[in-house]
Amino acid sequence: MKKVLLLNLPSDVPCYRILHRAKVGEPNYIWPLVDLICLSGILAEAGFELEHKDFQVDRGASVEKFLAGRRYDAIVAAYNPFDEAADFRQLEEVKRLCPDTDIFLLANHKDRLETGHMEAVLRANPFIKALVYDYAFNNLPELMLNPGTQRLSNVFRLQDGALLGRKEELPQDLRLPRPRHEIFRDPAYFHYDSTGGLMTAAMGSFGCKMQCPFCWGPQLYSRVVTRDPANLADEMAAMEAAGMEEVYFHDYSFGYHRQKLLDFCALVQARGIKLRWFCSSRFDLMSPETIAAMAGAGCRCIEFGLESGNYEVRRRYGKRFSDEQVRLILRECKRHGIHASVFIILGLPEESLEDMKRSVRFVRDAGFDYVSLNILWVEPLTALAGEIKTTDGSVSPLESMKKLNFAHPTVTAGEVQALYRSSMRSIYFSPSFILNQLRNIRSWKRLREITRLALKLALNRTGTGN
Ligand code: SF4
Structure with missing residues (x-):
């Protein structure tokens, strides 16, 4: 062999x-x-x-x-x-x-x-x-x-100096051969919402059909392909058999195909699979029905990209959902015991410093369990890179999402970084956030992560890593 x-x-x-x-x-x-x-x-x-x-x-x-x-x-x-x-x-x-x-x-x-x-x-x-x-x-x-x-x-x-090979699209109703999760067992793996046990990762779908201009993701696949629900549920059962307790779904947006999502959740429940799982999705893909089904199937944390708390701005960045939709989904998550994590971008060129502050206030006051603040870094190969002239080379990829790499029309890079630091402290050192986190500590992994974040903030270092 x-x-x-x-x-x-x-x-x-x-x-x-x-x-x-x-x-x-x-x-x-x-x-x-x-x-x-x-x-x-x-x-x-x-x-x-x-x-x-x-x-x-x-x-x-x-x-x-x-x-x-x-x-x-x-x-x-x-x-x-x-x-x-x-x-x-x-x-x-x-x-x-x-x-x-x-x-x-x-x-x-x-x-x-x-x-x-x-x-x-x-x-x-x-x-x-x-x-x-x-x-x-x-x-x-x-x-x-x-x-x-x-x-x-x-x-x-390469063969005789020429490139040999053929590109083929993923078939709809893709069925993956069972990944061998047992060889990926390592207690070092964790998610910031982990509560312990071995953790692994999986893909429920491939591709994205949204067109957020700062992201090259949608160009990778010509269409969104969602796996066959039974095939995915089989993989969940295999993960459990391999001793895994948690899984992170790495899809760009979990739940593109509503019926497949509901079928998958029903299968996981019917088979008695007890994995805790985490995923990224969009406010406009989620509904009270899907959130209830996901919670029943073991979902414990959903990450959402909001990008801006200002509706008119986030529309331009591919997030066409109202404040009310955001609050509705957040309420449903809380009702079903799912933690909600939100991603915000500081430094969007349409926003003034005051707009950015309003954005931060919006997510802080909404009551998300986690807030990931990022600073706009215009990446090559994105639509935004065709619109904005970057200060080439002045910001390395190592600092991506931590420092502006273009000249913002109204705000300096230093002002954005200062806002980032003060916002992180105002969110993560607020009494309600601390209380919420203390209530949720169920493992040493989680305690370790919270301590690390607190130290980072106290030492004034930027970067959440989310
Ligand atoms: S940010 Fe997310 S939703 Fe937007 S294009 Fe990229 S993968 Fe799709």
Whole structure:
């Protein structure tokens, strides 16, 4: 039986090498790379023996020591779009240490959105055997078993100097082979709303059809594909059998397909699956009915992007829901014991400093369980990057969401950062927030995270990591 290592490389700063949500910086959550999890099902179904190593959680470990005495037929690694060169250097070293092992790379968003990127990567790094374009739908096993195959689906390699491979869309009603969550067991994984136990990650759907101008996400897939509810419920049962207690759904927006969401929740309840789960969604996708169903199926926290507390501004950023809709969904979450987390962006060019303060007051007074404040960082490959001239190079990706990287028409970068710090303190040091958090402490993990955040705020450091 061929043996494959699924690898998350070390890095100097924590980084999340995920196709659709890559980021760098210190997070207040960490879970296994969902790309590797989905791929594990495809490889295991084809008969490969799998191991997983995550150097992002085992931060002191040495790659060289780990590989010494181990033998793999193949290694599949994700790579960081914000520091590709560093990851290629590490992978080249892996190849030097394991010359007989084939190295495969999982695509990052640049491979999908930048013309010629994938080919350039393969040309510049000939030790990489092939690049997996879609981690959830590909025929990588065929290439691993038959290196000469010409039939490549969502896998690309160079042959005689030309790029070989074919892109294929995810089918509607996608059914994933059962991911092998058992190899991703690690007590270090957690979500900021975790209450303990082992945690894993999953995908219920792929793609996004919204067009928020600061986000490149919708360009990754031509349509939203939601998994077959029974297939997803089977995976939940398998997670539970693997000893997992919590799962984070990494979908851009959980619950796009209302009926599939309700069917999934009904199946989870009917099968008596007791996992606690967390997800991101949108206020306009949720309703009293879906929230009740999700709570019954184990949902414990939903993250919402609001971007601005000012309706006219958030409309422009793809969030066309009224204050009343926001309050309704928040009330329903509270009624059903689901924590609600909200994301706000400071520094939107349409907002004055006073508008930004109003935005912060809106989310603080609404009573969200968590508020994640971010500072607008105009990312390449987004619609916003075509509209706003950035101060190139002055803000590194390491500081993304912590510092403006463009000249705001009315507010200085320093004013936005000062507002960020004072807002964080006013939200997280308010008596009602502290009381709420104390009521919710149900595990040492949670206590540790709250203590860390409090220390961060007290030391005046920016960045929530959400
Ligand atoms: S809802 Fe908006 S921010 Fe979220 S993934 Fe879609 S486009 Fe991006």
